[in-house]
Amino acid sequence: MKIKDSVALVTGGNRGIGEAFVRALLEAGARRVYVGTRDIANAAHLVAEAPDRVVAVALDVTDPAQVAAAASQCGDVSILVNNAGAFTMRRLIDAPDMTGARDEMETNYFAPLAMCRAFAPILGLHPESAIANVLSAGGLVAVPGMGGYSPSKFAARAMTTCVRAELAPQNTHVTALIVGSVDTRMASHVQGFKEAPATVAKAGLKAIERGTDEVDTDFMAIDVRASLARDPKTLEMQMRRSLSSEPVRTGR
Numbered sequence: 001m002k003i004k005d006s007v008a009l010v011t012g013g014n015r016g017i018g019e020a021f022v023r024a025l026l027e028a029g030a031r032r033v034y035v036g037t038r039d040i041a042n043a044a045h046l047v048a049e050a051p052d053r054v055v056a057v058a059l060d061v062t063d064p065a066q067v068a069a070a071a072s073q074c075g076d077v078s079i080l081v082n083n084a085g086a087f088t089m090r091r092l093i094d095a096p097d098m099t100g101a102r103d104e105m106e107t108n109y110f111a112p113l114a115m116c117r118a119f120a121p122i123l124g125l126h127p128e129s130a131i132a133n134v135l136s137a138g139g140l141v142a143v144p145g146m147g148g149y150s151p152s153k154f155a156a157r158a159m160t161t162c163v164r165a166e167l168a169p170q171n172t173h174v175t176a177l178i179v180g181s182v183d184t185r186m187a188s189h190v191q192g193f194k195e196a197p198a199t200v201a202k203a204g205l206k207a208i209e210r211g212t213d214e215v216d217t218d219f220m221a222i223d224v225r226a227s228l229a230r231d232p233k234t235l236e237m238q239m240r241r242s243l244s245s246e247p248v249r250t251g252r
Helices: 018-029 040-049 064-074 099-123 149-170 197-210 219-230 232-243
Strands: 007-011 031-037 053-056 079-082 129-134 172-178 214-216
Touching: 007 018, 007 099, 018 031, 018 040, 018 079, 031 040, 031 064, 040 053, 053 064, 064 099, 064 197, 079 099, 079 219, 099 129, 099 149, 099 172, 129 149, 129 197, 149 172, 172 197, 197 214, 214 219
Parallel strands: 007 031, 007 079, 031 053, 079 129, 129 172, 172 214
Antiparallel strands: none
């Protein structure tokens, strides 16, 4: 579908990859971009840059009432970017309780599913529409040091495929964006090369325009997929290193 003259909603759109998506959508000619954020004050800088095209929306994606309110407020959306996420870097067995794992599953799986459900009728009003789910290379290969995060992204990837099938009859295409190491606050623990958020956003918009089912948005994501295809057991053993107390290292 065409980005020009579209209306988009980006969850977690006030910083990082979400902010990069907002800017890329504006540059590509989107007519309006809703910036979903828990505190609309955090999106003030984006609204100030394009007050006639950017609208801040109070949206905690884990709050059903706020998801419903956003769907009511943003009834013209033709592109939904599910970008908001949570990452605690807790283990599954050694964590003091299951709070982190439950929070990550709630934010990274149930929340984007709730957004897809809430906006599906709105997206169906358009001749063509799209959903882009921002996922992770941790959804391709299990990363033990990301005990709750990695399984939640596996679940979200499967959900993306299922929703794609359900929404195909209404011509809403659903894309999975596999993201590796990107220079954001969430990846502050990662050492080595990190792509700029703009790289992910650019790849994401290209995938939306082309109707691509799944795309690796950066070098690390491409490398992980290649390693998984070449030697999955060696990659599994490499991922065990994430259990160490040292920062995760990546790089070319």
